[in-house]
Structures are given as C-alpha cells and as structure tokens.
Amino acid sequence: MQELIYKTIAFVKQELQNAEAGHDWFHIERVWKTAKYIAAEEKVNLLVVEFAALLHDIADAKFHDGDEEIGPRKAGDFLKTLAVDDETIIHVQQIIKNMSFKASLGDVTFTSAEMLVVQDADRLDAIGAIGIARAFTYGGYKNRELYNPEIKPEPNQSKEAYKKSTAPTINHFYEKLLLLKDKMNTATGKKLAAQRHDFMVQYLTQFYAEWNGEK
Ligand code: ADP
Ligand code: NI
Numbered sequence: 001m002q003e004l005i006y007k008t009i010a011f012v013k014q015e016l017q018n019a020e021a022g023h024d025w026f027h028i029e030r031v032w033k034t035a036k037y038i039a040a041e042e043k044v045n046l047l048v049v050e051f052a053a054l055l056h057d058i059a060d061a062k063f064h065d066g067d068e069e070i071g072p073r074k075a076g077d078f079l080k081t082l083a084v085d086d087e088t089i090i091h092v093q094q095i096i097k098n099m100s101f102k103a104s105l106g107d108v109t110f111t112s113a114e115m116l117v118v119q120d121a122d123r124l125d126a127i128g129a130i131g132i133a134r135a136f137t138y139g140g141y142k143n144r145e146l147y148n149p150e151i152k153p154e155p156n157q158s159k160e161a162y163k164k165s166t167a168p169t170i171n172h173f174y175e176k177l178l179l180l181k182d183k184m185n186t187a188t189g190k191k192l193a194a195q196r197h198d199f200m201v202q203y204l205t206q207f208y209a210e211w212n213g214e215k
Contacts, residue, residue, distance in 0.1 A: 001047060004082050008054045011078055015058045020141065022134045023057050027125060031056065035121035038188045048088055048114045051079065052095040053121060072096045120189030123180045128196030131177055132203060139169030146170065147211060155179065173204060 016025045035053040039046055055078070059071030072093035079089045095115045099122060126134065139146070145168040153174035157165070162175065181197040184190040 004047070004084070005050055005054070007082060008051060008078070012054050012058060015074075019057075021137045027134075028054060028057060030125050030130065031118070031121045034124050034192075035118050038117045038120055038186050038192075041188050042113060042117055042186060044113045044117055045088075045091075048091050048095070049117050051075075051084075051088070051092045052114060052118045055079075055092060056096050056099055056118060056122065068097065116185035117189075120185050120193075123184065124189065124192055124196065127177050127180050127193060128199050131196065132200065135169050135172050135177065139172070142166070144169050147207070170204075170207070173200060 012028055013025050016023070016028065019025070032050065032053040035049050036046070039049045055071075055075040057071070058074050059068075075096055076089050076093050079092065091112065091114065094110045095112070095118055098110050098115055099119060125131065136146070144166065145151075147170040148168045151167055151171065153167070153171040154161075154165075155175050157175070165171075167175075177200060178197065181190070181193040184193045
C-alpha cells in the first residue's frame with residue numbers, strides 16, 4: 001500500500017510541476033496530510049481517501065472550468081498503471097468529479113464517507129492563515145484590489161457570476177471563506193475549521209483597523 005502511495009506522490013509532483021501557488025504540490029501535500037488526520041477518526045477506506053486527496057487537483061488549471069472529465073480521467077488512467085482494482089478507481093474518480101467546479105453547481109449527487117473526508121481537508125486549506133495567503137495570491141493573479149469599501153460583498157451570487165466577478169479579495173471572505181465552517185462534514189473537520197475561522201475573523205478586524213488608520 002505504501003508503495004502505491006509513493007508512486008502516486010511522484011506522479012502528482014510531476015503533473016503539478018508548473019502549477020500556480022494555490023494549487024501546487026504543497027496544497028496537495030497539506031490536503032493529503034489533513035485528510036489522513038481526519039480519516040483516523042472516521043470509518044473509511046484509507047487507500048481511497050489517500051488516492052483521492054493526492055489526485056484531486058491534477059487536471060490542468062486551464063481545462064479546469066471547461067472539461068470537468070479531464071481530472072477523473074487522468075487519475076483513472078494513472079491508477080490503472082498501478083493495477084489498482086476497478087472499484088477503487090471508480091470511487092476515486094467519483095470523489096474527484098464531485099469536488100470539481102461543476103459539482104459545486106449542484107449537478108453531481110454522489111457522496112461517500114471517503115468523499116466527505118477529502119472535501120473537508122480541501123476546504124480547510126481554503127481557510128485560516130493558509131486560506132488567507134491563497135486568497136490574496138489568487139487576487140494578485142487576477143489583479144484584484146485588496147479591499148474597496150464601496151464594493152459590497154455578494155454572498156449568494158451564482159457560481160457563474162462569481163467566476164466573472166472582479167471584486168476585491170476581501171469580498172471573497174464573505175462570499176466563500178467565512179461560509180465554509182458551517183459546511184464541514186466531519187467532527188474533526190468542524191473542530192479544525194472553527195479555529196481557522198476565528199483566526200480569519202481576527203485577521204479581518206486587524207485589517208480594517210489598519211485600513212482606517214487606527215493607531
Ligand atoms: P478549491 O481549489 O478550494 O476548490 P478554487 O479553485 O475556487 O478552490 O480556489 C483556489 C484558491 O483560490 C482558494 O484558496 C480560494 O479561496 C481562492 N480563490 C478562489 N476564488 C477567489 C476569489 N474570487 N478571490 C480570492 N481568492 C479566491
Ligand atoms: Ni484542492
């Protein structure tokens with residue numbers, strides 16, 4: 001089993017060589033480690049959790065929003081080279097599909113205990129200190145403002161509107177990051193999310209204090 005994981009790590013590192021900072025190997029490594037930590041308290045197939053965590057973001061970012069089949073297909077093709085059984089491959093593919101852009105629009109209904117663990121681990125990497133860093137990295141990449149008091153957050157916009165939005169990065173906290181704590185699936189995930197959430201709230205308080213020139 002360990003051998004399969006090592007081979008998967010080598011494959012993912014290779015695939016993500018040129019990935020941007022928010023979705024690079026280190027994002028995968030954090031999600032993988034957190035997923036294992038959460039899984040320790042859950043009744044799950046650990047191999048499925050580890051494969052899904054390691055392979056969940058291997059689709060080339062430029063295809064990400066267009067072809068949501070590419071990630072699962074690449075993962076499946078790779079797992080076949082390791083002679084992993086079909087049931088495991090299909091389960092891993094379903095998890096990856098479910099975590100994709102289109103899934104968040106609500107047209108994928110698959111769920112499993114393993115999926116819920118990996119989803120929690122991925123969400124945890126979007127909040128807390130790392131989440132803040134990733135948000136501003138994304139904002140910088142999209143040339144967004146840090147904050148603009150005149151542009152109010154819109155928490156309930158459609159995913160399409162959200163993707164087209166050019167709102168400042170601080171708005172993303174209200175549109176997504178601060179909502180994640182209530183979407184956590186597992187007890188361990190909820191506990192970790194609560195602490196990371198509080199840190200973001202504290203960060204925002206400090207941000208506004210500095211913005212307003214408080215001394
Ligand atoms: P994920 O990989 O967690 O499913 P995305 O691909 O949507 O999520 O985003 C990757 C990272 O970029 C996350 O940390 C997310 O918070 C951040 N991000 C996504 N959209 C925005 C945005 N509009 N403003 C700031 N950060 C964003
Ligand atoms: Ni991810």
